[in-house]
Amino acid sequence: MAKKVLVTGGAGYIGSHTCVSLLEAGYEAVVVDDLRNSDKEALNRVEELTGKKVDFYQFDVCDEAKLDKVFSEHKINSIIHFAGLKAVGESVEKPLEYYDNNINSTLALCRMMLKHKVKNLIFSSSATVYDQKNEVPLSEEGTLGCSNPYGWTKLMCEQILRDLTHAHKELSVVLLRYFNPIGAHESGIIGEDPTGIPNNLLPYITQTALGRREQLTVHGNDYDTPDGTGVRDYIHVVDLANGHVKALQYADSRTGSDAINLGTGKGYSVLDIVKAFEEVNGVKVPYVIGPRRAGDLATVYAAPQKAKEVLGWEAEKGIEDMCRDAWRWQKKNPQGYRNS
Ligand code: NAD
Ligand code: UD1
Numbered sequence: 001m002a003k004k005v006l007v008t009g010g011a012g013y014i015g016s017h018t019c020v021s022l023l024e025a026g027y028e029a030v031v032v033d034d035l036r037n038s039d040k041e042a043l044n045r046v047e048e049l050t051g052k053k054v055d056f057y058q059f060d061v062c063d064e065a066k067l068d069k070v071f072s073e074h075k076i077n078s079i080i081h082f083a084g085l086k087a088v089g090e091s092v093e094k095p096l097e098y099y100d101n102n103i104n105s106t107l108a109l110c111r112m113m114l115k116h117k118v119k120n121l122i123f124s125s126s127a128t129v130y131d132q133k134n135e136v137p138l139s140e141e142g143t144l145g146c147s148n149p150y151g152w153t154k155l156m157c158e159q160i161l162r163d164l165t166h167a168h169k170e171l172s173v174v175l176l177r178y179f180n181p182i183g184a185h186e187s188g189i190i191g192e193d194p195t196g197i198p199n200n201l202l203p204y205i206t207q208t209a210l211g212r213r214e215q216l217t218v219h220g221n222d223y224d225t226p227d228g229t230g231v232r233d234y235i236h237v238v239d240l241a242n243g244h245v246k247a248l249q250y251a252d253s254r255t256g257s258d259a260i261n262l263g264t265g266k267g268y269s270v271l272d273i274v275k276a277f278e279e280v281n282g283v284k285v286p287y288v289i290g291p292r293r294a295g296d297l298a299t300v301y302a303a304p305q306k307a308k309e310v311l312g313w314e315a316e317k318g319i320e321d322m323c324r325d326a327w328r329w330q331k332k333n334p335q336g337y338r339n340s
Contacts, residue, residue, distance in 0.1 A: 004028045004074055005248065006118075008061045008105065009082030010054070011038035013192045014124065014181055016046055017241040018080060020190070023050040025245045030055040030074050032067070033083065037195065039337035045189045061105040064112075071116040078120035078248050081109055084153070087199060088128070088295065091150035102153035103160070110164050119170060120251035121161065122244055125177045125259070127233075127300060129155045136267070139303035140177070140259050147295060158259065165257040172251040179233035179263035179302050181240050183322035184329035191329030192237070193336030201273060202234075202322075206330035209283045216285055218270050220292035225299055229270035233263040233301035236317035236325070246311040263302025264315040277323040 005022055009015045010031030016038075019029045023046070031043060031054055043054050055074070059066045061083045070076075084102045085091065091098040106123070113121060130138045131145035146152045161173045182202040184191030197213075198204045207213045221228035243262045250258075268276075274285050308314045 002026055002028045003077040004030055006070070006074070006076045006079045007031045007082065008079070008109070009033055009084065009124075011035055011040060011042045012082055014178075014237060014240060015080075015082040016042040016190050017185060017237045018082070018244045019043070019046045019054060020049055020185060021238070021241040021245050023052040023054075027245075027248070028055075030057070030070065030076065032057045032059065032061055032070060034058055034060045037085075039193065041337040042190055042193070049185065049187060049189055062101065062108055064108045067108055067112055068115070071112050071118070076116065076118050078122070078251060079109055079113070079118060080122045080244055080248070081106060082124050084124065086150065088148050088150045089199065091153070092148055095149040098149045098153050103156055106157045106160055110160065113164075113171060114168065120172045120248065122174045122176060122247045122251060123157060123161055125154050125158055125175045126151065127177050127179045127261070127263070127302065129158065129177060132297060136299050136301050137265060137303035138261065138300065140261060140306050162257045165255070169255060172255045173257040174247045174251050175257060175259040176243065176247055177259060177261045178240060179235050179261070179300070181237045182234050183236040183238065183317070183325040185238060186325050186328070188325070188328035188332040191326070191333065193333075201270060202326050205274065205277055205285050206326050209277070209281070209285050209327065210330055210334055212334070214286070216274070216287040217290040218287050219290055219296060221289045222292070223298035225269055227269050227271050230296055231267040231269050231299040231301065233265065233267055234273070234319065234322055235262060235264050235315055236322045239315040239317050243307065243311065243313045246313040250311050258310070260307050260311060261302040261304060262307060263304050265302055265304040267299060267301040268319055273319070273323070276319050277327070280320045280323045281327045283327070
């Protein structure tokens with residue numbers, strides 16, 4: 001019988017792509033998402049793409065009574081916990097909302113694991129849990145520490161999950177530390193659909209290329225990097241999604257907790273990305289140089305070796321694929337899912 005995975009936040013950007021990977025790999029997906037930052041249409045399209053059904057429940061993951069019902073109705077084998085708030089700047093303005101949602105949703109799922117004897121959980125962590133003093137490439141052994149409430153919620157959830165596996169030796173948790181997910185499914189049918197003005201680089205670029213934004217502001221060109229602009233480890237969202245399937249298999253084969261980077265190990269500057277996007281897609285991305293953005297670092301990229309060793313996973317897609325697929329999605333869906 002196919003294994004069932006509870007995917008919290010499965011209608012979101014990474015969650016919807018991961019649902020496709022799971023269904024293609026033969027898993028069944030049960031999604032819980034209250035759609036606070038997503039659209040049900042994303043899941044309709046996951047079904048369209050895969051020809052398979054997703055069981056969908058619309059409610060807040062912190063609502064334990066409703067969660068309990070889902071776990072009673074389905075024999076859940078593993079959980080992938082994507083649901084959470086993710087905007088760094090907003091977390092500084094509204095720290096309590098971030099601590100409340102990100103931590104209570106994780107605690108609720110921990111209690112469900114114990115009550116319903118679910119052994120495996122994959123947690124969406126972030127490269128932001130690494131202390132800023134670490135040198136690049138960032139390896140899993142780096143020291144941990146954060147500079148904003150969003151990051152702290154991720155680090156605290158990691159600790160909660162580590163403690164849980166210490167106390168309950170039968171459990172298995174994989175903490176996946178994502179670098180910068182970008183791009184979209186190559187069909188252009190699902191992709192990233194931020195509400196309001198995008199904070200992140202790629203959605204800002206695609207909306208600028210489309211004419212929805214006048215120009216990109218490059219946040220500083222006086223960093224200690226080859227061209228002065230910030231360097232990041234961009235990873236194709238489909239590679240990232242496939243990493244979750246590998247993490248499930250790994251979790252199934254062991255107990256305890258383990259933190260693993262999901263990145264490519266390569267760094268690209270803001271101007272590298274603008275140039276690649278323009279060349280691959282034959283479009284212009286007008287930009288101006290602005291001041292540095294508060295809280296930004298010069299250079300962040302992963303040491304990706306552990307994922308290869310323990311998961312047998314490595315990123316396959318390059319920067320051109322990421323730029324091409326992001327643009328295909330945006331062109332096909334100029335207003336994201338809201339047109340449907
Ligand atoms: P997203 O906002 O697109 O997806 C999150 C989903 O969770 C949304 O569909 C939202 O409606 C849902 N959600 C939030 N709180 C909920 C709750 N209490 N109950 C039910 N549903 C809830 O974000 P994403 O980019 O897909 O990120 C997924 C996860 O990965 C998040 O935990 C995020 O912090 C983490 N992460 C993302 C990035 C990134 O760059 N996108 C990087 C590192 C880590
Ligand atoms: C941000 C978050 C990080 C989160 C990640 C993925 C901060 C400080 N960090 O990382 O916690 O895990 O998103 O969601 O917010 N840039 C521009 N102009 C823009 C937008 C971005 O020049 O309009 C630059 C940034 O300065 C940076 C690079 O592009 O050098 C990438 O930015 P972004 O996509 O926001 O990701 P991060 O800052 O790496």
